[in-house]
Amino acid sequence: MSAEPVSPASRSHPLGSRATAVEVRRSARRRRTVSAYREGNRTIVLIPARMSAAEEQRWVAVMLDKLAAQESKRMLGDDELAERAAWLSEQYLDGRARPDTVRWVTNQNTRWGSCTPAEGSIRLSHRLQGMPEYVVDYVLLHELAHLLVPGHGPRFWALLEAYPRTERARGYLEGVVAAARLPCLPTARDGRGGQREER
């Protein structure tokens, strides 16, 4: 049992709106393992019989996040990513950011996302796959905002103000970077070919 407790990720957007009833089943045979799976529109969480109510609550939250992360990894192909981008643009940027292409790339190891406004293209690092949806949404929204405003001045951050999880997502990513001891935080290309460090 090594997963860290995290609070439930956003369920508010279309791809994450799988609202499910949770059924906790206790098993005397289980000693230490917790597992969970979907059954129709219910989520079954299997826990050891001896677990306290507080532990149960904590582990249900952990397992729901793990399932959501697995599902976002499975579900988001490039097409879904483009749909998600369109939805985020509509929701937070009045639909003004309209990328021509949005895709996953595997050659971005020091950046989470990048965009080339001249081409209307957005690329997200495959390392985001499996992270909570609110983190992927943040990086996508960040790059969408760069299609409108290059760099990270006040005008840029004002665009992200409407997204309620900006600080949390940045904290998550900073934690990942610190843990992996990567040399730098993600950068984004601004239309002139320069690269800027995320702050």
Ligand SMILES: [Zn+2]
């Ligand atoms: Zn940026």
